[in-house]
Amino acid sequence: MAELFTVINTFTLKDPARAEEFEARFLSHVEWMRAQDGFDSHQAVRLTERPEVYVNIGRWRSPQDFKQVLGSQVFQEHAKEFHQLVDVVAAPSLNVLRSGDKAASTPVVVVESVETSDEPETFEKAWSGYLDELAAQDGFRHAELSRSLVRPGAYTFASWWTEGQAYRTARAAVPAPAPGQADEAAHVTAA
Structure with missing residues (x-):
């Protein structure tokens, strides 16, 4: 198995009433991410018992591919928007x-x-x-x-x-x- 660089993000809504807005923005962000070099796959889920919490498991072919995307202006703009809606805990993983x-x-x-x-x-x-x-x-x-x-x-x-x-x-x-x-x-x- 090729070891993939994996970023596990936990998003917690600051206001649960804004879930629909967050999901729409996130899905738009995902479409952009899919087009980036080095992107492998991702899965985003919403916890059943704690619906204010989302977990995204994003897989990249290398840490360098992810770092390049992370440093882009578009990614930074998306992150700024997300931080208005959610608290984020990122866990880079292998x-x-x-x-x-x-x-x-x-x-x-x-x-x-x-x-x-x-x-x-x-x-x-x-x-x-x-x-x-x-x-x-x-x-x-x-x-x-x-x-x-x-x-x-x-x-x-x-x-x-x-x-x-x-x-x-x-x-x-x-x-x-x-x-x-x-x-x-x-x-x-x-x-």
Whole structure:
């Protein structure tokens, strides 16, 4: 698997009543991003239990490709607009595990934040086994694990499912190797 530079952005609405405005601006921004050199793919989801929170997983072929886009005037203008509507937490990461088929139309995404003091090789090996077990469960579509490049020991595990109950059943049958915060979400956009 080619390791992709992944940026995991968490957007929290300052005013939940402006969700529609944020989504329209974000979708316009996504169209622009798709046309940029080095762009690979992205998935944006809105958390089910906390609908004021969106998570965008953007994948780039290299950190340099993303940095070039990040420094552009258009990106800076979009960022300025977003900061009026949302608080942003960015987590540049390296995609270290992927499994399953493309899941752009899958209705449920689970985003898990996990922290560990284990060495990356040990932690990622354990999660690779976990991912293999999840892939055998009913309703599994796709999953990926990304390691933060700025917070040692911090990972994001995203998994795509045919429905929320399929995830909950699988998780009860196959416990994760490390505890974390798991949030169910629904797609806003994907490419």
